[in-house]
Amino acid sequence: MHHISASYRVFLTINYVVLTILALLCLFPIVNLLAISFSSSSAVSSGSVTFWPVDFTLSSYSYILENNQFLGSFGTSMLRVVLGLSVNLILTILVAYPLSKEASTFRSRTVYAWFFVFTMLFSGGLIPGYLVVKETGILDSIWALILPGAVPVFNVLLMLNFFRGLPRELEEAAWMDGAGHLRTLWSVYLPVSLPSIATVTLFTVVGHWNAWFDGMIYMKSPDEYPLATYLQSMLQQMSLQTATVSLEQAELLTQVSNRTTQASQIFLSVLPILAVYPFLQRYFVHGLVVGSVKG
Structure with missing residues (x-):
């Protein structure tokens, strides 16, 4: 059994903690955008949205997908x-x-x-x-x-x-x-x-x-x-478009804002990439040349 020294255990612990913090720092903005996309425009304008939707609504996605x-x-x-x-x-x-x-x-x-x-x-x-x-x-x-x-x-x-x-x-x-x-x-x-x-x-x-x-x-x-x-x-x-929309569309526009639609656009655009990336990830980790040449 390979002996792991106490100093190496401390290094691993610090390494995992630092990497976890960095991963959370990268994840928090994405979670915040997701929460904004599902929140009402008034909640977003008041700055009350952090990492959970406030006044949950699909109005931003409806506004984008209705066309x-x-x-x-x-x-x-x-x-x-x-x-x-x-x-x-x-x-x-x-x-x-x-x-x-x-x-x-x-x-x-x-x-x-x-x-x-x-x-x-x-x-x-x-x-x-x-x-x-x-x-x-x-x-x-x-x-x-x-x-x-x-x-x-x-x-x-x-x-x-x-x-x-x-x-x-x-x-x-x-x-x-x-x-x-x-x-x-x-x-x-x-x-x-x-x-x-x-x-x-x-x-x-x-x-x-x-x-x-x-x-x-x-x-x-x-x-x-x-x-x-x-x-x-x-x-x-x-x-x-506000001056040329129907009454139903005008009511929808009152529930969305530039920030909510921007957040919705980001996720609509990134979803296909997120679907493709897992299938390519394994090739970044494993090399296929190792062992191809026999002595």
């Missing part, structure tokens, strides 16, 4: 995530694999690497980007939200560094068995790169789901807005 555009925006965001993840992941892998090779194998590797790094430091700007999207004919379509960022360079760097850290014996064994680059990538690199792929997947899903500015620029019709853009526009138009 049929919400479901359409939700579907647009889901489609954007599916298509965007597929395009980003395929291009990220196809770019990272050759750039992970040594200069002796891929002579132009340095040139291409600096080409991609340059795009991280400089961009054409908002207006040239809009003109490119317009002239390519994808304006006001789902592809306008996907193709401009089809190759996320930061994710390429993550995948590239992971590929470079893989044992070269794996690739050499595949080449001795007659495998080419595509077979080596598909059968050797990808199976042992699930932790890196899971990380890139999470970054891509969160990025597409939370993006709202490009939807505001590239989508002419509000009916084509993704969810994040729709929620942002709802917040901006809330103060302008």
Whole structure:
């Protein structure tokens, strides 16, 4: 039995206490927002809401969900995530694999690497980007939200560094068995790169789901807005809709406020991410390369 000294027990105790306090500090703001979203506007305005709803009500969620555009925006965001993840992941892998090779194998590797790094430091700007999207004919379509960022360079760097850290014996064994680059990538690199792929997947899903500015620029019709853009526009138009609503809607507006609707929007936006994250979490903890090379 491994002996645990008294000093080490004290260290573990202090460590657990500090980590618990940090976890609670991160959790308290979320609980407070949840309580605000389920509280009445008067209770929130008076500052009486802390970590439990006061005058429990679903008015904020009803105000957001009563518009049929919400479901359409939700579907647009889901489609954007599916298509965007597929395009980003395929291009990220196809770019990272050759750039992970040594200069002796891929002579132009340095040139291409600096080409991609340059795009991280400089961009054409908002207006040239809009003109490119317009002239390519994808304006006001789902592809306008996907193709401009089809190759996320930061994710390429993550995948590239992971590929470079893989044992070269794996690739050499595949080449001795007659495998080419595509077979080596598909059968050797990808199976042992699930932790890196899971990380890139999470970054891509969160990025597409939370993006709202490009939807505001590239989508002419509000009916084509993704969810994040729709929620942002709802917040901006809330103060302008009071004079043109029905009596029933006006009564609902008296029960909500900017703070309650903001809290509701946050939770409506974060729920899909919370549903996806547990399925990817295990890949951040366990590495699949250990033991893949036998001596």
